[in-house]
Amino acid sequence: MKKRVGEYLMDSLSTVGVEKVFGVPGDFNLAFLDDIVCRDDMEWIGNTNELNASYAADGYARLNGISAIVTTFGVGELSAVNGIAGAYAERVPVVTITGAPTTSVEEAGKFVHHSLGEGHFDNYRRMYKEITTAQGYITVENAQTEIPRLIDAALAEKRPVHLHLPIDVAQAEIDVQMPYAPAEMINQDVSKYTQMIVEKLQTAKQPVIIAGHEINSFKLHRVLEQFVNQTQIPVAQLSLGKGAFNEENDYYMGIYDGSIAEEDIKDYVNNSDAILNIGAKLTDSATAGYSYEFDIDDVVMINHHDFKMNETITSEISLVNMLNGLLNINYKNTSNFPGNKQSRKADYVINKEPLTQENYFKMIQNFIGLDDVILAEQGTSFFGAYDLNLYKDNTFIGQPLWGSIGYTLPATIGTQMSNLYRRNILLIGDGSLQLTAQDISTMIREDLKPVIFVINNDGYTVERKIHGEHQSYNDIQMWDYKLLPAVFGGKDKVAVHDVETSEDLQETLMNINNEPNRMHFIEVKMHVSDAPEKLDAIGKAFSKQNS
Template identity: 85%
Template sequence: MKKRVGEYLMDALSTAGVKKVYGVPGDFNLTFLDDIVSRDDMEWVGNTNELNASYAADGYARLNGISAMVTTFGVGELSAVNGIAGSYAERVPVVAITGAPTTAVEEAGKYVHHSLGEGKFDNYRKMFKEITTAQGYITVDNAQTEIPRLINAAISEKRPVHLHLPIDVAQSEIDVKEAYKIPEPIHQDVSKYIEMIEQKLQTAKQPVIITGHEINSFKLHDELEQFVEQTQIPVAQLSLGKGAFNEESPFYMGIYDGSIAEEKIRDYVDNSDAILNIGAKLTDSATAGYSYGFDIDDVVMINHHDFKLNDTVTSEFTLPNLVDGLLNIQYKNETHFPENIRAEKGDYTIDNEPLTQETYFKMMQDFIGIDDIILAEQGTSFFGAYDLNLYKDNTFIGQPLWGSIGYTLPATIGTQMSDLYRRNILLIGDGSLQLTAQDISTMIREDLKPVIFVINNDGYTVERKIHGENQPYNDIHMWDYKLLPAVFGGKDKVAVHDVETSEDLKNVFLQIDKEPNQMHFIEVKMGALDAPEKLDAIGKAFSKQNS
C-alpha cells in the first residue's frame, strides 16, 4: 500500500495510542501537519510556544502512556529541549518530531534560516542525544525500520525519542510492507535474582518497601499492590513518584522523605534490615538532602535496568519483569508497622483571618475528589501537596527531580486531554505561572475545564527559603492574575475567584462543586514567607548542600 512517510508515521503513532499531537507550526513542518489535521483519529493541539508544547506532551504521556509533539528545525526543537530533558529524567515517553529542511538543502550545505549559518544540519540532533533514549534521521529508505525502532524505544524505556524528519521525506511516498504493531513484551528469566531477594526477606525482622516514579511510568500499580498484599510488607513512598502505591491500602505507611519524615515512619524505615527500593530514586529533594538514616549499600535496588543486592549488580533486566518475578516470592511479614493515619475532615478553623499555607492544604485535603488528577507545581504547592492523602483512583503529578518551574500549567493541558471526564486540579504559584501563563489561552481554546489555584505570595518562596529571603532576585512583578482568563479570550468561559481567607476558600469550593462543567481560576493570596513545614526543612537542607 502506498503512503506518505508522514502518513505512515502518524499511523504508527496512532496504533501506539497517540490521539493528540502537541506543538507549534513552522515552515519545515507545515505540509507534514496536513497529515495530522486531516485524520479522524488524531487531533492537532497548537501550543503558544514549543516549551509549553513539550510540557503538555509530557502531561499527556504520563496518563496516556505515550505522546507526540512536532516542532520546526532549530528554533523550535531547541525551545523544547528543557521539557524533553525533564521527560527523560522522570521517565516519560514523548516522541519529539522535528520538521527539517529538505534533504537537497542539507546535502548542499545551504545557509538556511533556523540554522547556524555554517551549512551543518546535525548540530541540534547531537544535542538531543543526551536527553533522549534513541534518535533517528528519517529517510525514504529507512522509514519502515527507524520509525518502529524509535517508537518501540519510547515505549520500552519510558523515555523520549527524537525524529529528524526532512519535509520532503515526510511528503514522499513509500510502499508500506507491513503496518506498525506494538511489540509484545519480552519475557526475561529473573528467577535467580528473585531467589536472592526471597532469601534476604526470610531472615528479615523489619522489612519495608520504598517505591516511586518508575511504578507510575511503567503503570505497575496493580502488580506492586498484589506483591504487597501477598507478603504484607509495608510501603513508604517517595515524593518523587507519589501515587505509585494505593494510599488507601492497610499496608501503606506514608511518605518517607529522610530526616523530615513523620517520626514513626522515619524510625521504621531507617531501622529496617531489608529495604526493597522498587522503582524509586533517592534524590536530594525526595530525601531532604540525602538525610536518610540507612546505609544505601544495604538497600536492594529493583529499578529498570538497575538491580543491586549486595555485590550482585546488573542492568540487564526490565522493571516489569522484576516486579512480575516478585509475585513468585513465598514470604509473609509478621512485623508490626506504623499505619497511615488519614487526616480528619474539618481539622481547621473557618474564619476571616488571612489564609495560611497550613490551613490551605488541610482544606484542599477535603476538597479532593475520589478520581481527581492533582498537579502540584514545584514550589510551595508541591511541598504542601505531596503529604496529602490520596484515594486509590487519584493521580498525582509533580516534577521534583527535574524541577522546572512552570511545568504543570501546560502539563495540565495534556493530562486533561488524556481523559476529559476526570477533574484536573492544578496547584501552582505566581512565580511559576508567569513562566508559562500563555497556555491558559490553549486551555480556553480547547474548551478544557481544569480547576486552577494560583498562590499569590509575591515571588519565589522556595528560593527565599534556600537563600536570599529578602533579595530582589526572588521578587517578581505583581500581575492582576484574575484578569488573565479575560486577556486570553475566556471572559465568558472561565469562572474567576478571589481568596484571602479560609471563609473565602470554603465558599469557592462550594461554587466549584456547583459548576463542575466550567473552568475555574482562583487567585489565593498568602504571605510571601509563609510556607509548608516540609518546604522550610528542605530549604535548609538545600542551603546546606549548596554551601
C-alpha cells in the same frame, strides 16, 4: 499500500494510542501537519510555544502512556529541549518529531534559516542525543524500520525519542509492507534475583518497600499492590513518585522523606534490615538532602535496568520482569509497622483572618474528589501537596527530580486532554505561573475545564527558603492574576475567584463543586513568608547542601 512517510508515522503513533499531537507550526513542518489535521483519529493541539508544548506532551504521556510533539528545525526543537530533558529524567515517553529542511538543502550544505549558518544540519540532533533514549534520521528507505524502532524504544524505556524528519521525506510516498505493531515485551528469567531477595527477607525482622516514580512510568500499580498484599510488606512512598502505591491500602505507611518524615515512619525505614527500593530514586529533594540514616549499600535496588543487591549488579533486567517475578516468591511478613496517619478529611479553621498555608492545604485535602488528577507545581505547591492523602483512583503529578518551574500549567493541558471526564486540579504559585501563563489561552481555546489554584505570595517562596529571603532576585512583578482569563479570551468561559481568607476559600470550593462544567481560576493570596512546614525543612537542607 502507498502512503506518505508522514502518514505512516501518524498511523504508527495512532496504533499506540496517540490521539492528540502537541506543538507549534513552522515552515519545515507545515506540509507534515496536513497529515495530522486531516485525520479523524487524531487532533492537532497548537501551543503558544515549543517549551509549553513539550510540557503538555509530558503531561499527556503520563496518563496516556505515550505522546507526540512536533516542532520545526532549530529554533523550535531547541525551545523544547528543557521539557524533553525533564521527560527523560522522570521517565516519560514523548516522541519528539522535528520537521527539517529538505534532504537536497542538507546535502548542499546551504545556509538556511534556523540553522547556525555554517552548512551543518546535525548540531541539534547531537544535542538531543543526551536527553533522549533513541534518535533517528528518517529517510524514504529507512522509514519502515526506524519509525517502529524509535516508538518501541520510547515504550520500552519510558523515555523520549527524537525523529529528524526532512519535509520532503515526510511528503514522499512509500509502499507500506505491513502496518506497525508494537514489539512484544521480552520475558526474562529473574529467578536468580528473586531468590536472593527471598533469602534476605526470610532473615529480616523489619522489611519495607520504598516505592517511586518508575511504578507510575511503567503503570505497575496493580502488580506492586498484588505483591504487597501477598507478602504483607509495608510500603513508604517517596515524594518523587507519589501515587505509585494505593494510599488506601492497609499496608501503606505514608511518605518517607528522610529526616522530615513522620517520626514512626522515619524510625521504621531507617532501622529496616531489608529495604526493597522498587522503581525509586533517593534524590536530594525526596530525602531532604540525603538525610536517610540507613546504609544505601544495604538497600536492594530494583529499578528499570538497574538491579543491585550486595555485590550483584546488572543493567539487563527490566523493572516489569523483576516485579512480575516477585509475584512468585513464597514469603509473608509478620512484623508490626506504623499505619498511615494522614486523614482524607482534615480539620481546619474557618474565619476572616488571612489564609495560611496550613489551613489552605487542609481545605484542599477535603476538596479532592475520588478520581481527580492533582498537579502540584515544584515549589510551595508541591511541598504542601505531596503530603495530601489520596484516594485509590487519584493521580498525582509533580516534577520534583527535574524541577522546572512552570511545568504543571501546560502539563495540565496534556493531562486534561488525555481524559476529558476526570477533574484536573492544578496547584501552582505566582512565580511559576508567570513562566508559562500563555497557555491558559490554549486551555480556553480547547474548552478545557481544569480548576486552577494560583498562590499569590509575591515571588519565589521556594527560593527564599533556600537563600536570599529578602533579596530582590526572588521578587517578581505583581500581576492582576484574576484578569488573565479575560486577557486570553475567556471572559465568559472562566469562573474567576478571589480568595484571601478561609471563609473565602470555603465559599469558592462550594461554588466550584456547584459548577463542575466550567474552568475555574482562583487567586489565593497568602503572606510572602508563609510556607508549608516541609518546604521550610527542605529549604534548610538545600541551603546546607549548597554551602
